[in-house]
Amino acid sequence: MLKNLNSKHIQRFSYKYLPQFPISPNSPKLGFSRSQIANYRSNFPTTIMSSSKTIVLRSSDGETFEVDEAVAVESQTIKHMIEDGCADTSIPLPNVTSKILSKVIEYCKKHVETPNADEKVAEEDLKSFDADFVKVDQSTLFDLILAANYLNIKSLLDLTCQTVADMIKGKTPEEIRKTFNIKNDFTPEEEEEVRRENAWAFE
Amino acid sequence: MGANSSLLSPDSSDGSTHPSKLTLGEIPESCVALVLSYLDPPEICKLARLNRAFRAASSADFIWDDKLPLNYQHLVDDYLITNPRKLGKYEIYSRLTRPVRFDDGNKEFWLDKRTGGVCMSISCKALNITGIDDRRYWNFIQTNESRFHTIAYLQQIWWFEVEGDVGFKFPSGTYSVLFKLRLGRFTKRSNRRVSNYEGVHGWDIKPVQFQLSTTDGQQVVSKCYLENKGVWEYHHVGDFVVDDSFVPTKVKFSLTQIDCTHTKGGLSVDSVVICPTSLVKDFKALL
Numbered sequence: 001m002l003k004n005l006n007s008k009h010i011q012r013f014s015y016k017y018l019p020q021f022p023i024s025p026n027s028p029k030l031g032f033s034r035s036q037i038a039n040y041r042s043n044f045p046t047t048i049m050s051s052s053k054t055i056v057l058r059s060s061d062g063e064t065f066e067v068d069e070a071v072a073v074e075s076q077t078i079k080h081m082i083e084d085g086c087a088d089t090s091i092p093l094p095n096v097t098s099k100i101l102s103k104v105i106e107y108c109k110k111h112v113e114t115p116n117a118d119e120k121v122a123e124e125d126l127k128s129f130d131a132d133f134v135k136v137d138q139s140t141l142f143d144l145i146l147a148a149n150y151l152n153i154k155s156l157l158d159l160t161c162q163t164v165a166d167m168i169k170g171k172t173p174e175e176i177r178k179t180f181n182i183k184n185d186f187t188p189e190e191e192e193e194v195r196r197e198n199a200w201a202f203e
Numbered sequence: 204m205g206a207n208s209s210l211l212s213p214d215s216s217d218g219s220t221h222p223s224k225l226t227l228g229e230i231p232e233s234c235v236a237l238v239l240s241y242l243d244p245p246e247i248c249k250l251a252r253l254n255r256a257f258r259a260a261s262s263a264d265f266i267w268d269d270k271l272p273l274n275y276q277h278l279v280d281d282y283l284i285t286n287p288r289k290l291g292k293y294e295i296y297s298r299l300t301r302p303v304r305f306d307d308g309n310k311e312f313w314l315d316k317r318t319g320g321v322c323m324s325i326s327c328k329a330l331n332i333t334g335i336d337d338r339r340y341w342n343f344i345q346t347n348e349s350r351f352h353t354i355a356y357l358q359q360i361w362w363f364e365v366e367g368d369v370g371f372k373f374p375s376g377t378y379s380v381l382f383k384l385r386l387g388r389f390t391k392r393s394n395r396r397v398s399n400y401e402g403v404h405g406w407d408i409k410p411v412q413f414q415l416s417t418t419d420g421q422q423v424v425s426k427c428y429l430e431n432k433g434v435w436e437y438h439h440v441g442d443f444v445v446d447d448s449f450v451p452t453k454v455k456f457s458l459t460q461i462d463c464t465h466t467k468g469g470l471s472v473d474s475v476v477i478c479p480t481s482l483v484k485d486f487k488a489l490l
Contacts, residue, residue, distance in 0.1 A: 165241035182228035200297045201248035
């Protein structure tokens with residue numbers, strides 16, 4: 001890897017990481033010796049490795065996904081982990097399976113990459129992407145809600161929760177029980193209690 | 204919202220570790236609560252009847268915290284007589300949707316169930332009515348038609364002036380002031396309610412003037428002819444905007460017809476309503 005390191009990498013690296021990582025007293029210019037680089041690497045291994053600014057995410061079932069940092073920080077949870085310096089080699093996400101993580105990454109990528117230049121067209125494009133994105137089976141949808149919640153991605157959470165809310169809005173409890181196969185586990189006394197508790201909403 | 208709810212219950216992480224076939228009935232409570240927060244209060248309460256998990260989820264604090272007005276704590280402290288036990292957000296919301304009386308019981312406010320907007324009704328007894336003490340001009344009539352069970356009925360007068368004011372910490376937004384009026388009255392003849400338009404006169408000669416002003420300089424003046432005998436109507440005076448939820452807004456409103464060349468009478472005055480502008484049509488629909 002050191003063989004491939006050239007002045008371009010070093011210049012870009014020092015410019016972009018200047019505020020965060022202390023740079024060696026030597027100014028960034030052509031002609032770092034190999035020993036200097038090796039010395040640097042041993043102190044800041046991650047900074048050189050992540051000079052192309054990607055983050056590695058690891059799902060609960062052990063799969064790794066390399067994503068651009070800009071995409072990864074759509075998740076506030078991941079963003080805080082990076083800021084707190086926990087993003088050394090890879091970020092483990094024990095609460096998210098690879099299947100769901102890949103979908104989440106797809107969502108974040110699309111939302112980061114959509115250009116703001118042509119506002120109207122981009123907006124329409126994003127809307128139809130979102131609409132198709134949630135056309136999944138119920139179980140995946142709920143997994144996405146849990147993942148969006150854990151990873152703290154507000155736009156994804158809004159999208160998925162609104163989708164489920166729209167599915168149950170306007171239906172009576174009996175209809176919902178039938179459609180979603182939900183068991184009524186109330187005792188008659190409990191049911192009466194709930195009715196009384198919530199009567200204020202229907203007076 | 205996301206950061207708060209992931210701390211809600213330890214089982215929020217369980218759903219994803221098993222590659223489970225989750226259905227609506229099996230998702231953890233915190234997840235249900237998240238979904239419920241995207242619905243309005245009557246829907247949430249309806250869904251509380253689904254099963255135990257939904258019932259528990261529907262009373263999650265963060266849902267109702269979002270639906271309560273910004274200054275709800277001030278409203279609770281100033282106007283609700285609560286026991287020392289601290290009320291949960293759900294309880295506060297449900298309590299505030301029931302009218303809360305203040306100012307000697309002549310004014311009341313409540314939260315609109317669906318939107319959480321603050322609405323207020325000011326009884327005619329809280330208004331300054333010129334000549335109210337003279338039974339030749341004005342009478343108070345007990346009736347169930349009014350929230351306060353009293354309306355003021357004008358027999359006849361030259362100088363017609365009804366005005367009032369209220370100081371209240373309205374949550375920020377745009378509000379409308381409405382006068383609830385009716386030309387004519389009902390009398391009981393052998394146990395039946397009969398409409399009585401005999402006394403109605405003078406309203407077609409000159410228009411009445413509605414006025415509204417706030418201490419921060421907003422002002423609205425409008426004129427209209429009162430028509431339509433026999434039905435209660437909400438007359439829209441105007442709108443005012445509240446910027447700061449934590450500072451009391453003082454609103455003054457009045458209804459006058461002081462052209463003394465003619466008398467007018469036969470008018471029933473019920474109350475003045477202040478509500479969010481978006482709810483005006485809901486009020487009118489209730490008449």
